[in-house]
Amino acid sequence: MYTTAFLDLPHLASACGSVQLPGSKSISNRVLLLAALSQGTTTVHDLLDSDDTRVMLQALQHMGCVVEPSAVVAGQPLRITGIDGFLPNNARGQLFLGNAGTAMRPLTAALAVLGGSFEMTGIPRMYERPIGDLVDALRQLGCKIDYLKNEGFPPLHIGQPDFSQLSDAPIQVRGDVSSQFLTSLLMALPLLATNRAITIEVVGELISKPYIHITLELLARFGITVRNDNWQRFVIPAGSRYQSPSDIHVEADASSASYFIALGAIAACDSSHNASQNGIQVLGVGKDSIQGDIRFVEAAQAMGAVVESGPNWLHISRGAWPLKAIDLDCNHIPDAAMTLAAMALYADGTTTLRNIASWRVKETDRIAAMACELRKLGATVEEGQDFIRITPPASRADWKAASIHTYDDHRVAMCFSLAAFNPTGLPVRIEDPKCVAKTFPDYFEALFSVSQASQPAPVICIDGPTASGKGTIAALVAEKLGFALLDSGALYRITGLAASRAGLDITEANAPAIADLVRSKAITFTPNHRVLLDGDDISLAIRTEEAGMNASRVAVFPAVREALLQVQRDFRRLPGLVGDGRDMGTVIFPEAPLKVYLTASAECRAERRYKQLISKGLSANMADLLADLQARDARDMHRAAAPLKPAEDALYLDNSSGTIDEAVQQVLTWWEQRQPFTTSA
Ligand SMILES: O=C(O)C1=C[C@@H](OP(=O)(O)O)[C@@H](O)[C@H](O)C1
Numbered sequence: 095m096y097t098t099a100f101l102d103l104p105h106l107a108s109a110c111g112s113v114q115l116p117g118s119k120s121i122s123n124r125v126l127l128l129a130a131l132s133q134g135t136t137t138v139h140d141l142l143d144s145d146d147t148r149v150m151l152q153a154l155q156h157m158g159c160v161v162e163p164s165a166v167v168a169g170q171p172l173r174i175t176g177i178d179g180f181l182p183n184n185a186r187g188q189l190f191l192g193n194a195g196t197a198m199r200p201l202t203a204a205l206a207v208l209g210g211s212f213e214m215t216g217i218p219r220m221y222e223r224p225i226g227d228l229v230d231a232l233r234q235l236g237c238k239i240d241y242l243k244n245e246g247f248p249p250l251h252i253g254q255p256d257f258s259q260l261s262d263a264p265i266q267v268r269g270d271v272s273s274q275f276l277t278s279l280l281m282a283l284p285l286l287a288t289n290r291a292i293t294i295e296v297v298g299e300l301i302s303k304p305y306i307h308i309t310l311e312l313l314a315r316f317g318i319t320v321r322n323d324n325w326q327r328f329v330i331p332a333g334s335r336y337q338s339p340s341d342i343h344v345e346a347d348a349s350s351a352s353y354f355i356a357l358g359a360i361a362a363c364d365s366s367h368n369a370s371q372n373g374i375q376v377l378g379v380g381k382d383s384i385q386g387d388i389r390f391v392e393a394a395q396a397m398g399a400v401v402e403s404g405p406n407w408l409h410i411s412r413g414a415w416p417l418k419a420i421d422l423d424c425n426h427i428p429d430a431a432m433t434l435a436a437m438a439l440y441a442d443g444t445t446t447l448r449n450i451a452s453w454r455v456k457e458t459d460r461i462a463a464m465a466c467e468l469r470k471l472g473a474t475v476e477e478g479q480d481f482i483r484i485t486p487p488a489s490r491a492d493w494k495a496a497s498i499h500t501y502d503d504h505r506v507a508m509c510f511s512l513a514a515f516n517p518t519g520l521p522v523r524i525e526d527p528k529c530v531a532k533t534f535p536d537y538f539e540a541l542f543s544v545s546q547a548s549q550p551a552p553v554i555c556i557d558g559p560t561a562s563g564k565g566t567i568a569a570l571v572a573e574k575l576g577f578a579l580l581d582s583g584a585l586y587r588i589t590g591l592a593a594s595r596a597g598l599d600i601t602e603a604n605a606p607a608i609a610d611l612v613r614s615k616a617i618t619f620t621p622n623h624r625v626l627l628d629g630d631d632i633s634l635a636i637r638t639e640e641a642g643m644n645a646s647r648v649a650v651f652p653a654v655r656e657a658l659l660q661v662q663r664d665f666r667r668l669p670g671l672v673g674d675g676r677d678m679g680t681v682i683f684p685e686a687p688l689k690v691y692l693t694a695s696a697e698c699r700a701e702r703r704y705k706q707l708i709s710k711g712l713s714a715n716m717a718d719l720l721a722d723l724q725a726r727d728a729r730d731m732h733r734a735a736a737p738l739k740p741a742e743d744a745l746y747l748d749n750s751s752g753t754i755d756e757a758v759q760q761v762l763t764w765w766e767q768r769q770p771f772t773t774s775a
């Protein structure tokens with residue numbers, strides 16, 4: 095996941111390949127709650143691991159459920175032992191539910207029926223998302239719920255219910271603000287239907303109906319068959335008792351699929367990149383899905399996408415181009431419909447998405463948010479209380495490079511990534527990319543894995559002499575931008591170490607053998623900054639003074655430099671790369687858009703090296719260090735192959751007196767000056 099302040103997507107030209115999507119949020123959180131209320135242990139496969147499921151899992155543990163392992167571990171099932179309809183004595187506490195509607199609403203209903211004493215809290219936006227219709231319905235039963243701030247909104251306090259006045263009269267709930275209120279009652283009231291049937295009546299129009307279908311399907315898997323009378327009345331049979339199905343699989347998320355369906359419809363496939371595969375393959379969800387958002391496929395087809403599907407997969411490729419504008423009632427696909435608004439940027443006319451009033455009470459006011467951000471890109475947008483109408487930029491020249499504000503809304507962030515395929519060649523900045531953690535933490539990694547930029551990914555080169563601080567500064571710049579990091583000096587250190595381990599003296603005569611040796615080695619830089627040579631952790635071994643000297647000695651051999659050239663260029667990837675070394679800007683990435691030459695006086699560098707060694711508990715002598723460093727500078731600068739020298743277009747940064755932060759900030763400022771964005775308010 096990218097945790098940077100913003101993520102710059104370079105202009106993207108094509109996409110093809112396959113993506114395995116994470117689990118469905120709607121199914122995951124329902125399965126977790128149903129398993130928690132059941133008798134027995136449920137083994138859940140392919141559960142989504144995201145902010146929304148984490149808050150649910152923590153709440154269930156607080157309620158007394160045993161969860162093993164205690165958090166989701168990739169590739170491993172999760173086992174939940176339910177409470178069989180009863181909370182432990184004196185159950186109480188504060189449950190933080192973030193901004194997860196699928197946790198806040200169903201847990202409120204379940205706990206209001208079970209009793210105990212709970213405070214239901216969340217992030218500030220959760221306190222603006224309505225829950226009054228659900229609370230009104232639960233109060234009809236005798237549930238005790240108090241608003242802790244504003245009437246009709248969380249935070250809430252839930253106390254011990256009094257069911258003494260419970261009658262056979264139907265429970266009424268409004269369905270026109272959110273279907274999650276009805277879902278919540280459908281999941282909580284079987285707990286009360288042990289010896290009487292319970293009827294729920296929907297008052298007014300029921301929105302987002304397919305989500306009720308998911309609820310009913312999953313209830314059936316946990317032993318409760320609800321009668322659905324035309325989406326108006328739902329009857330939970332007497333004698334209901336949750337029974338674990340033992341094992342259950344979570345389908346991949348159909349709403350998350352919408353971004354990749356759109357990608358397949360928008361992006362041409364560059365056949366030179368992957369000739370064997372045309373279009374986008376989505377794995378984990380397909381035509382047999384129980385999720386209503388699978389019907390996004392029909393909308394995408396209406397816009398021109400060519401979609402094939404199997405039980406558990408979709409294959410999407412470009413059909414009509416430009417896409418065809420549509421006019422669609424989107425009430426049945428409220429979440430995926432946002433993706434249509436992004437697709438509308440590529441349509442041949444004006445697209446209207448109707449009956450989407452619920453967008454206004456979700457993670458943010460989504461109608462307003464989409465309208466504002468689409469306009470920044472150059473689209474003409476009209477918004478109404480329950481519709482949005484989008485006309486794409488009139489011509490290529492009307493597209494604008496925008497910094498997209500994401501309103502802490504995962505779907506805004508994911509939708510606008512599709513704007514990186516604009517016809518004008520502009521990059522797109524996504525602010526606060528980590529908001530995708532709500533349902534799809536690795537969304538951008540998945541996007542990059544199937545997308546190709548129109549230009550090679552951008553590179554920032556930071557070259558300079560030994561101990562100039564380039565490694566530290568490069569790592570911090572990479573971290574700030576979410577870029578990959580190439581520590582090219584480490585490659586030479588690795589080569590030197592590999593040579594000595596192989597018994598090869600570092601001599602001119604052995605240079606071809608050393609070059610062959612390094613080509614044959616598997617070199618890995620792990621995300622936690624470990625360096626592996628054929629699987630062996632050499633992170634410390636390459637950091638000794640001797641390894642540094644050997645690096646400098648192997649680096650003079652053209653054969654070795656040639657062997658490492660491609661290895662280094664292969665580090666270039668989306669969204670970008672920061673490379674530090676001595677010839678990044680002159681030899682390896684001569685066309686890089688930013689080249690920095692970092693220097694500091696020899697005395698200053700020797701002192702830094704001295705402190706570094708001492709802090710590691712290694713012995714050091716200042717005079718020797720200075721002499722070594724000067725010898726090394728001389729060798730690096732005067733070697734015949736790729737000598738250390740600033741690239742002609744490099745910017746000088748002398749950090750003898752400044753702090754690391756100042757140097758990092760200077761590099762970032764230079765980088766920013768090369769971007770076309772204006773940051774949003
Ligand atoms: O029940 C569910 O899992 C959901 C129902 C929908 O909400 P509304 O019913 O409020 O439209 C949807 O937007 C949300 O992401 C998930």
Ligand SMILES: C=C(OP(=O)(O)O)C(=O)O
Nearest residue numbers: 193194195196429456457
């Ligand atoms: C509306 C959404 O979430 P929630 O489950 O919090 O309602 C969503 O995921 O788009």
